[in-house]
Amino acid sequence: MTAISTRDLDVILGSTRILHNVSVEVAEGETVAVLGANGSGKSTLIRTMVGIVPPSRGGVEIFGTDIHKRGSVPWSRMGYVPQRVATASGVPATALEVVRSGLLGPRSLWADRGPSAKRKALAALGAVGLEDRANDHVQVFSGGQSQRVLIARALVRQPDLLILDEPLAGIDRESREQLAETLEGLHRAGVTIVTVLHDLGELAPLIDHTVVLEDGHVTFDGPPVGAPGEHGEDHHHVDAEPTPHHAPVLRTEIS
Numbered sequence: 012m013t014a015i016s017t018r019d020l021d022v023i024l025g026s027t028r029i030l031h032n033v034s035v036e037v038a039e040g041e042t043v044a045v046l047g048a049n050g051s052g053k054s055t056l057i058r059t060m061v062g063i064v065p066p067s068r069g070g071v072e073i074f075g076t077d078i079h080k081r082g083s084v085p086w087s088r089m090g091y092v093p094q095r096v097a098t099a100s101g102v103p104a105t106a107l108e109v110v111r112s113g114l115l116g117p118r119s120l121w122a123d124r125g126p127s128a129k130r131k132a133l134a135a136l137g138a139v140g141l142e143d144r145a146n147d148h149v150q151v152f153s154g155g156q157s158q159r160v161l162i163a164r165a166l167v168r169q170p171d172l173l174i175l176d177e178p179l180a181g182i183d184r185e186s187r188e189q190l191a192e193t194l195e196g197l198h199r200a201g202v203t204i205v206t207v208l209h210d211l212g213e214l215a216p217l218i219d220h221t222v223v224l225e226d227g228h229v230t231f232d233g234p235p236v237g238a239p240g241e242h243g244e245d246h247h248h249v250d251a252e253p254t255p256h257h258a259p260v261l262r263t264e265i266s
């Protein structure tokens with residue numbers, strides 16, 4: 012079954028067409044990497060998938076429900092981890108508070124409150140190895156720890172579909188490896204993962220499917236080709252010319 016798909020998706024922001032006719036399909040249980048150069052439209056694609064950016068044409072379906080039917084979309088089955096910069100607020104908050112905020116509903120009446128919310132938040136922090144830091148302020152956390160708090164905030168909803176925007180960006184190798192382990196555990200548990208990446212890096216073994224964007228067009232959509240070692244090479248650059256749906260790529264390093 013399909014977890015999330017886009018069909019003939021165009022997104023226009025201001026007067027600029029950012030996404031052109033993007034059709035992608037993510038099967039349940041897959042781990043998909045969205046790759047591409049800076050400004051190619053990766054964040055716009057996933058922000059459209061999570062309902063932050065409206066499609067200008069075409070559509071998005073989440074577990075079979077059209078995103079236009081907002082009231083019927085199973086949002087509670089999705090978790091979204093934005094780019095880490097989103098945590099850089101001046102408001103002091105503990106890790107537990109940040110994670111519990113992931114349980115807030117659109118109306119306070121629906122918010123998950125009380126001891127069960129705290130238990131769920133602690134369990135989510137445990138899943139990313141930070142249970143013992145629950146009462147520490149996130150301002151003192153390293154980049155990798157902050158990223159893990161944001162992942163815990165998404166996990167507290169026990170999502171079937173987790174969407175992440177550059178989770179490995181700007182964090183050290185050890186933290187990247189820890190994050191890869193966390194995501195591997197979720198992958199094994201059957202969670203569908205869609206993640207924007209600059210480079211597959213530590214997540215390479217997990218990725219079933221890659222989608223490459225260039226200037227808002229999909230130029231590759233398929234399984235990663237040329238795993239490190241398979242052809243004696245670690246890096247394959249995406250062709251500069253858009254070559255719809257057959258560019259070889261495993262690790263892109265485009266900057």
Ligand SMILES: Nc1ncnc2c1ncn2[C@@H]1O[C@H](COP(=O)(O)OP(=O)(O)OP(=O)(O)O)[C@@H](O)[C@H]1O
Binds near residue numbers: 056
């Ligand atoms: N609200 C907006 N209004 C107008 N243009 C926008 C808006 N948001 C993004 N863009 C433009 O859309 C293009 C794609 O941006 P997007 O953030 O989706 O790319 P990206 O591939 O995620 O880039 P990066 O790797 O740098 O994060 C960029 O040229 C960006 O300037």
